[in-house]
Amino acid sequence: MAKPSVNPPSAPATVESLTPRGRKTRDSLIGAARTVFEDVGFLDTRVEHIAQEAHVSYGTFYRYFESKEEIFYELSTRLFEDVHHHREPSESAGSPAEKLIASNRAYYEAYRRNARLMAIVEQVATFNEDFRLVRQEHRRQLTDRTARAINRWQRDGRVRADLDPVLAARAMAAMVDHTLYLWLVQGDTADAEALLDTLDSMCLGALGLGQG
Structure with a gap:
């Protein structure tokens, strides 16, 4: 990610070196950053906004993060872990169709919980080259897991x-991702169950899977 415009006096502490209190402060900054990013967007967010939201000093921010880009990267990594954690069709009991529908x-559900931040993530990936590569890597990990299941x-x-x-995994992921983006971020109107049933049917049809 890009370096901060104002250099901190020293490098931020590593997570491993933090005390419990330090980790709590760091997590508070991450939560505050999410609030600010979702309220005003990435471009208009400033470090001082995050510090104010977390009720800490400006200098305290730089004890934990080098820049707003770095904290956005941390926040996005947590987002990807939440959104993609349950995406892979499992090897547990059930037919392939049941596993794909459950996935x-x-x-x-994860996308709906994180729709506001997902919108910002997709926006930043269009103009920040470093973050675009990070986003691509998370997509690749997702599609690789789905491809192994297929x-x-x-x-x-x-x-x-x-x-x-x-290619099948990539095509299905693109269809589902873009549909949810238009629906949950851009505000396209649709009946939730009907839309989800349609996505399921199209994925199953593409793979030649029945419902059983």
């Missing part, structure tokens, strides 16, 4: 053998 629904189902004879697992 889509879990992703929807490949597993192909070996079991459950999914169309003519599909490229990686």
